[in-house]
Amino acid sequence: MTLTIIIILGVIMIAAAFGAIYFNKLLAAIVSAGVISLLASVIYLVLGSPDVAMTEATIGSGLTTIIFLFALNKVRKENKK
Amino acid sequence: MIRKIFVIFAIAGLIMMLLPLVVNFEYKDSLNELSSQYVRGSIDDLKSQNVVTSVIVSYRGLDTLGEVTVLFLATAGVGFLLKHKKNKNSLRKASELLQTSSSFLVALIILFGIYIFVHGHLTPGGGFQGGVIIASAFLLMILSDINLKFNHLILHLVESFSGAFYVVVGLIGLLLGIGFLNINIVPLGNFGQLFSAGAIPIVYSLIGLKVGAELTAILNTMGGEQ
Numbered sequence: 001m002t003l004t005i006i007i008i009l010g011v012i013m014i015a016a017a018f019g020a021i022y023f024n025k026l027l028a029a030i031v032s033a034g035v036i037s038l039l040a041s042v043i044y045l046v047l048g049s050p051d052v053a054m055t056e057a058t059i060g061s062g063l064t065t066i067i068f069l070f071a072l073n074k075v076r077k078e079n080k081k
Numbered sequence: 082m083i084r085k086i087f088v089i090f091a092i093a094g095l096i097m098m099l100l101p102l103v104v105n106f107e108y109k110d111s112l113n114e115l116s117s118q119y120v121r122g123s124i125d126d127l128k129s130q131n132v133v134t135s136v137i138v139s140y141r142g143l144d145t146l147g148e149v150t151v152l153f154l155a156t157a158g159v160g161f162l163l164k165h166k167k168n169k170n171s172l173r174k175a176s177e178l179l180q181t182s183s184s185f186l187v188a189l190i191i192l193f194g195i196y197i198f199v200h201g202h203l204t205p206g207g208g209f210q211g212g213v214i215i216a217s218a219f220l221l222m223i224l225s226d227i228n229l230k231f232n233h234l235i236l237h238l239v240e241s242f243s244g245a246f247y248v249v250v251g252l253i254g255l256l257l258g259i260g261f262l263n264i265n266i267v268p269l270g271n272f273g274q275l276f277s278a279g280a281i282p283i284v285y286s287l288i289g290l291k292v293g294a295e296l297t298a299i300l301n302t303m304g305g306e307q
Contacts, residue, residue: 050205051133054197058213063296066220070303 005046009039030068037061128269129202129278137207138281142262146247149288153244156295163302175225183225190218198289202278208285212292219297223304231301240294243287250280250287 016039019032037060044053112120123135137145175183198211222229254263264284270277 049133051131051207051210054206054210055213058210058217062217063213067299067303070300074303 002046006043009043013039026072027069030065030072033068034061034065037064124272127264127278127281128272129281130273131202131205131207133205134202134207134281134285135278138201138284139262139264142251142264142284145288146251146262149244149247149291152292152295153240156240156299159299160302180225183221187218187222190221191215194218194289194293198285199282200275201285201289202281203273203275208288209292211285211289212294213296215289215293216296216300219293220300220304223300231297233298233301236294236298236301240291240298243291243294247284247287247291250284 013036016032016035020029020036023029023032037056041053041056041061044050044056111117119136119140120132122140123129123132127135127139129135129139194211194214196211197206197214198208201207201211219231250266251262253266255261257263257266259265262284264279264281267280267283269279276282
């Protein structure tokens with residue numbers, strides 16, 4: 001059962017990783033990179049390490065995505081000028 | 082064309098490196114000697130319920146101090162490179178829904194972050210996770226109110242005092258002659274209670290405050306510029 005969950009999540013993670021590279025819109029690429037971290041944190045939780053899962057969920061998928069979005073906002077604003 | 086060949090070579094190299102880890106992996110029924118030492122020591126010597134926390138704060142305390150230093154340097158770099166410019170209307174005005182719900186949620190999220198790092202030695206979590214959760218509460222404040230200004234002096238004071246006190250806690254152990262960053266400087270208490278595990282709650286509260294202040298400063302420099 002655990003192995004099935006991990007394989008399904010892993011396949012989605014690989015798909016999201018390809019999405020992060022090949023999406024034309026930067027916003028979609030950033031969100032897709034956040035999805036990888038979120039699913040990785042679920043895998044850590046399934047494997048029985050809640051501490052690492054918490055770190056990955058808060059820092060990897062939460063804070064990093066937000067900082068990328070802020071950076072994207074900044075870059076767009078510079079381009080407009 | 083050459084680029085693609087390089088990429089294929091790099092992927093093949095990675096597969097060669099990582100494949101033995103998968104092929105040679107075997108489940109073990111018992112812990113090895115070092116891990117069982119940590120698990121038993123965490124319960125008997127440190128009275129800490131969460132083994133991960135006792136490894137991070139006590140057995141590998143010096144590494145944690147280094148990690149905190151790395152985070153401090155990263156924050157200092159971001160603050161140095163991204164100076165505040167006088168830009169107006171960098172973010173769109175927040176909607177009514179976000180404003181109302183954030184004023185309700187911010188206090189609860191901060192409380193949850195404090196719970197995470199104060200209970201670091203009892204339940205999963207700790208200073209780093211709690212600090213990030215606190216920073217996310219401040220992020221909600223930045224997003225909901227575009228005219229919000231954080232007092233940089235207070236952020237810096239919280240950050241530098243908690244960092245300095247962390248080193249002081251380590252130095253007290255050195256003065257008492259039991260070693261740098263030893264958690265036995267306060268009474269250990271009973272296993273499984275809030276005030277137990279020696280200095281672990283103190284150290285993790287300091288780390289939580291430090292990480293929260295640092296990440297709030299980063300978010301403030303990146304997104305909340307007025």
